[in-house]
Amino acid sequence: MPTMADVARSAGVSVATVSHVLNGTRPVLPHTRQAVLDAIDALGYTPNTLARSLVTSRTRSIGLAVSAISNPYFTEILQGVEAACLEAGYSLLIADPHDDPRHERKVAQLLHERRVDGMIVAPSADPHDLVGYLRRHAVPTVFLDRVVDPDVYDGPGRGAAAPGRPCFDQVCAESAAPTAELVAHLAGLGHRRIGLVAGLPGLSTTGERIDGYLHGLAAAGLARDDRLLVSGHSESAGAEQATDALLGLPDPPTALVTANNAMTIGALRALRRRGLSVPDDIALCCFDDFVWADLFSPRLTAVAQPSRELGAEAVRVLLDRLAEPDGPARTVRLPCTFVHRTSCGCPEEPGRAGTARHIASAPLSQKGTDS
Numbered sequence: 001m002p003t004m005a006d007v008a009r010s011a012g013v014s015v016a017t018v019s020h021v022l023n024g025t026r027p028v029l030p031h032t033r034q035a036v037l038d039a040i041d042a043l044g045y046t047p048n049t050l051a052r053s054l055v056t057s058r059t060r061s062i063g064l065a066v067s068a069i070s071n072p073y074f075t076e077i078l079q080g081v082e083a084a085c086l087e088a089g090y091s092l093l094i095a096d097p098h099d100d101p102r103h104e105r106k107v108a109q110l111l112h113e114r115r116v117d118g119m120i121v122a123p124s125a126d127p128h129d130l131v132g133y134l135r136r137h138a139v140p141t142v143f144l145d146r147v148v149d150p151d152v153y154d155g156p157g158r159g160a161a162a163p164g165r166p167c168f169d170q171v172c173a174e175s176a177a178p179t180a181e182l183v184a185h186l187a188g189l190g191h192r193r194i195g196l197v198a199g200l201p202g203l204s205t206t207g208e209r210i211d212g213y214l215h216g217l218a219a220a221g222l223a224r225d226d227r228l229l230v231s232g233h234s235e236s237a238g239a240e241q242a243t244d245a246l247l248g249l250p251d252p253p254t255a256l257v258t259a260n261n262a263m264t265i266g267a268l269r270a271l272r273r274r275g276l277s278v279p280d281d282i283a284l285c286c287f288d289d290f291v292w293a294d295l296f297s298p299r300l301t302a303v304a305q306p307s308r309e310l311g312a313e314a315v316r317v318l319l320d321r322l323a324e325p326d327g328p329a330r331t332v333r334l335p336c337t338f339v340h341r342t343s344c345g346c347p348e349e350p351g352r353a354g355t356a357r358h359i360a361s362a363p364l365s366q367k368g369t370d371s
Contacts, residue, residue, distance in 0.1 A: 002043040010039035061091045062318065063111030063119040066144065067099045073261055073288055073307065074122065077144065080311025081120060088319060090117075097124065099200070099234075105129040112139055118322055120144050120314045125202025135167065140325065142318045143170040145310065147204045147331060169321055170331040171314040175208035175287075176215065178303040178336040178359045179257065182285040183216025185301070185338075186255040189345050191283060192222060195246045195253035197263050199234040206234070209259045209287060228253055232263040239266030247274060254282060255344075261288035264300070279345035289339050299341035303359070306334045335359060 004022075008015045013032060020026040021036040028036070039045070064081055066074040078094070085092045093111055097104035101124045108130055111119055118140035123130060127148055134141050147170045179196075186194050196213045199206035210229065217224055227249055232239030239258060243266065246253055258264040264286040271278060278284045278298055289304035313332055321327070336359050342348050 002045045004045070006043055007036065007039045007045050010043060011035040059091075059115045059117055060089060061093055061114070061116045062315065063108075063114070063116035064092055064094045064121075065097050065104060065107045065111065065119060066094075066122040067096055072290065073305070074145075076307035077122075077311040077314075080308035080313075081315055082311075083308070084312040084315035088315065090315075097121075099124050101126040101129065105133050108133055108139070112137060118142070118318045120311075120318060122146055123148055125200055125206075131168075140318060140321045141168050142314045142321070143168055143172075144314045145172050145205065147172055149204070167329055169317045169329050171310060171317055171334075172204075172331070173305045173310060173334050174336050174359065175205050176212035178338070179209040179212030179259070179287060180216035180219065181212075181338055181359050182257050182287070182301075182303060183213055184220060185344060186257070186283055186285060187216070187220035187222060189255075189283065191253075191255040193225070193228060193251065193253045194222070194255045194257065195228040195230070197230055197232040197239050197242050197246075197256065197258045197267055199232065199259045199263070201231060201233075203234070206231075206259065213257065232258070232266060234260055234262065236262045236266035236269070239263030240270045241266075243267040243270035244274075247271075247276070252282075256282055256284050258284070258286045261286065261290045264288070268296075278343050283345045284343045286343075289337075296343070298343045301341045301344040301346070302339050304337040304339050306336070309334060 004015055004018050008018045011018070011032075013036060017028060017032065018036050020028050021033050062081075062085055064078065066077060082092055093114060093116055095107040095111060097107045104121070104124050104127065108119065108121065112133075119134070120142045121130070121134075122145045123143055131148060133139075148168065150167075183194055194213075194217065196210065198210050198213075213229070214224060228246065230242040230245055232242040239262070242263075243256070246256070247270065256267060258267045264284075267284065268278070271282065271284075276282055285301045285303075287303045289300075289302040313334065317330070317332060338357055338359050340346065340357075
């Protein structure tokens with residue numbers, strides 16, 4: 001089996017230079033680096049990852065804690081994380097916290113005990129224990145998809161947050177403006193009673209999409225009716241029950257917005273069970289596009305999140321944090337795309353497979369506005 005010394009002789013460099021190329025511990029001239037990489041390929045040299053970790057105090061591994069099994073949305077994010085880790089030469093350890101506050105802290109501890117260099121975590125609706133553990137052990141962490149309120153950072157640990165600023169890096173998609181866009185689209189089609197099936201209370205995505213919904217109503221001059229705002233708890237069964245409640249109102253909505261892909265399925269089940277047709281009896285727009293949305297009849301008008309890019313960006317932000325541990329924390333928000341199809345009630349256009357356009361990410365001027 002070839003050794004590092006064999007690589008050094010073949011490339012005409014020192015063993016130390018080979019080590020710098022492999023571990024990234026010191027800049028190496030491009031032509032020298034390429035000579036080392038060519039020698040590694042020619043000899044079939046495989047670095048001893050365990051030995052390298054003992055020297056560098058790094059395992060070149062990242063822990064990912066997302067509910068990938070129970071939430072199809074996260075499977076695409078996982079693909080983005082995996083691809084970015086592979087490109088950067090990092091291995092990936094995956095754990096599923098099941099969106100359970102009691103379980104996610106245990107998951108973080110298990111990943112930490114396996115000496116991952118850092119973690120990417122989609123926090124639950126109540127991440128106090130998780131945040132406390134990560135802070136006490138100074139674990140480089142990027143929160144993914146959901147942001148954490150700075151108030152959660154209170155307690156023992158390093159790096160107390162300044163007011164309104166996070167202690168951890170965060171990567172997420174825009175939520176409020178895209179939801180307002182869905183409401184504006186439905187209002188523009190003449191709907192005056194627009195319902196929202198919102199997600200699990202406590203999640204930042206739920207709060208932001210509710211804010212967007214309320215802003216969209218206010219911007220369209222529509223009165224807020226709290227009976228039209230229901231929680232589907234981010235799951236199909238919950239959304240089915242919530243949609244039933246909306247349809248049972250004396251004056252039910254004529255249009256519906258569902259706040260994630262699982263709840264879209266639940267809402268469609270409730271509509272089908274009542275014999276209602278989309279969009280003839282009720283219009284439907286959904287947050288989260290998914291691969292089969294274009295196969296429904298009618299095809300679903302949706303907000304598409306940049307799922308894979310979210311995962312890849314989380315890896316890039318974490319690697320930046322590992323390279324600069326004391327740098328300021330940052331929150332990165334990626335824009336969503338409005339995919340216009342026919343479930344909203346717009347007519348089918350010949351040859352149109354679903355037009356798409358980016359949604360402006362400008363902050364909303366009103367939050368939770370009554371009108």
